[in-house]
Amino acid sequence: MAQDNEAISTQMRAGLRRLAKAVVVITTKKDGQRHAMAATAVSELSMDPPSMLICVNKTASMHPVLASGADFCINILDADHMHISAACSGKVKGEARFEIGSWADTSIDIPRLDDAQASFVCRQTQQITYGSHSIFIGDVVEAFSSPVVDPLVYVDGRYTRVGPDIVADAA
Numbered sequence: 151m152a153q154d155n156e157a158i159s160t161q162m163r164a165g166l167r168r169l170a171k172a173v174v175v176i177t178t179k180k181d182g183q184r185h186a187m188a189a190t191a192v193s194e195l196s197m198d199p200p201s202m203l204i205c206v207n208k209t210a211s212m213h214p215v216l217a218s219g220a221d222f223c224i225n226i227l228d229a230d231h232m233h234i235s236a237a238c239s240g241k242v243k244g245e246a247r248f249e250i251g252s253w254a255d256t257s258i259d260i261p262r263l264d265d266a267q268a269s270f271v272c273r274q275t276q277q278i279t280y281g282s283h284s285i286f287i288g289d290v291v292e293a294f295s296s297p298v299v300d301p302l303v304y305v306d307g308r309y310t311r312v313g314p315d316i317v318a319d320a321a
């Protein structure tokens with residue numbers, strides 16, 4: 151028997167708890183005002199041209215800024231940056247979110263997190279609205295990465311980091 155909408159929603163939410171994602175902070179800027187938001191719904195899109203996409207809820211305070219065409223930066227958080235994710239998804243809003251963390255400027259005047267695992271500075275090229283969210287696509291115009299790979303990971307509703315490798319049993 152086909153699942154009804156409620157069952158699909160319940161199972162989809164449960165299933166997505168297994169979709170481990172690196173946590174990022176998306177930053178943008180308009181009229182001198184900086185915005186930052188924790189997110190996991192981001193993806194690489196293409197290497198030709200180098201491009202990425204972000205999925206932002208229409209209710210998020212940065213949505214109108216991005217909808218107006220603002221460029222953005224995707225900052226992959228370090229495992230020690232849980233407090234930055236919390237600050238960028240909580241009650242503190244607007245510029246006050248930048249009181250935590252070390253922020254640098256970029257060639258297109260969008261803030262980036264100086265000690266992020268990686269930062270991708272994107273010039274916005276396209277947007278698509280679907281249901282509750284909009285997808286914003288950007289061409290990567292600057293990219294930075296740290297020497298050690300240790301990203302903050304969100305899975306099963308909690309923060310963690312990447313653990314030891316799985317080693318195949320010797321036959």
Ligand SMILES: Cc1cc2nc3c(=O)[nH]c(=O)nc-3n(C[C@H](O)[C@H](O)[C@H](O)COP(=O)(O)O)c2cc1C
Pocket residue numbers: 173186187188189190191192205206207209210211212235238239240243304
């Ligand atoms: C780990 C984590 C991942 C999130 N991922 C997304 C996301 O991909 N897209 C989104 O729109 N909001 C996401 N959120 C929610 C926003 O960070 C949160 O709603 C934030 O407060 C933005 O709204 P505001 O700026 O109006 O407060 C996420 C939050 C957390 C803690």
